Amino acid sequence: MKRRLIFTLTGLIVSLLLAGCDADLGAKSTFPEKSRGVVYQTGVKNEQTIFGKGGLFGSDDKDLQNGGNGTGGGGLGVNAYLWRASLDTLSFMPLSSADPFGGVIITDWYSSPDSPSERFKVTVYILDRRLRADGLRVTAFKQNLDAANQWIAVPLAPKVITDLENAILAKARELRVAREGQ
Template identity: 35%
Template structure:
């Protein structure tokens, strides 16, 4: 009786260990391989990304889309021409975040004159169309007062000029590409 009990426990232990090994031997999916490669490249270039970054953690973002009703197969529909033109327009500034999937570009603060004032631009390409509603631009300004930066708010006039410049260039490129 004692031998059969020990044999049963030993058999149960061996079977459960074999199942653990089988799980470890499963091939990686395409998404996990892609995420692994992106992580390795970021580490090779000494890029420190925060946990949950949209650049590396694409799987979590796809899960969010599925919860929102978009489905995991659906990408957000952002006009790549408009997005690339917008990126080109602000490419001279230091960039904090660029996400082509959601169409968002965020610059860091950039000083224009003797370090007394600075600007920061947020751009969002919303859809495939090239209408005024397809792009939102916010240009934030600050001025230096002693050793403190004072917010001056959003410069609506300059924001509108940047938006119009992006849309005009994007429309021209689209027309040229259709010739």
């Protein structure tokens, strides 16, 4: 009997608590007439995606794909012409890493068969989605083999880096002209 009384009282208390949650108590909800924060307009589409304007696989529409400003490629986070030209220019060197969304290409050390006592490593940074000379930065490193068979870092002539940048830019312009000629 005592057990039944506890069960009944518990049920009654739970019912009263739940009924109290539904009480209106005469309160009215009011909303401000003017917006205080951000106003969202319906029907306006200003979407940004991680794959760019053309989507994951790009678009056939040239204006949609490059926006008329020479960006080239819809799916990459960097300029597609600079990206392709960099890969083509450095194709003789082994790649260590290539990040198309961050725009970084890192080669592994390369030794020419003609001079096995020196080796080079190149890193290309594509900094912009537009095809511009200041949207590209190249760093290069050179090491020579000393008498103790240890690789020693040696300074590289700035002309080598400039020549590499110019070769990449020339190839990128060539790719763009070929694409626009289609």
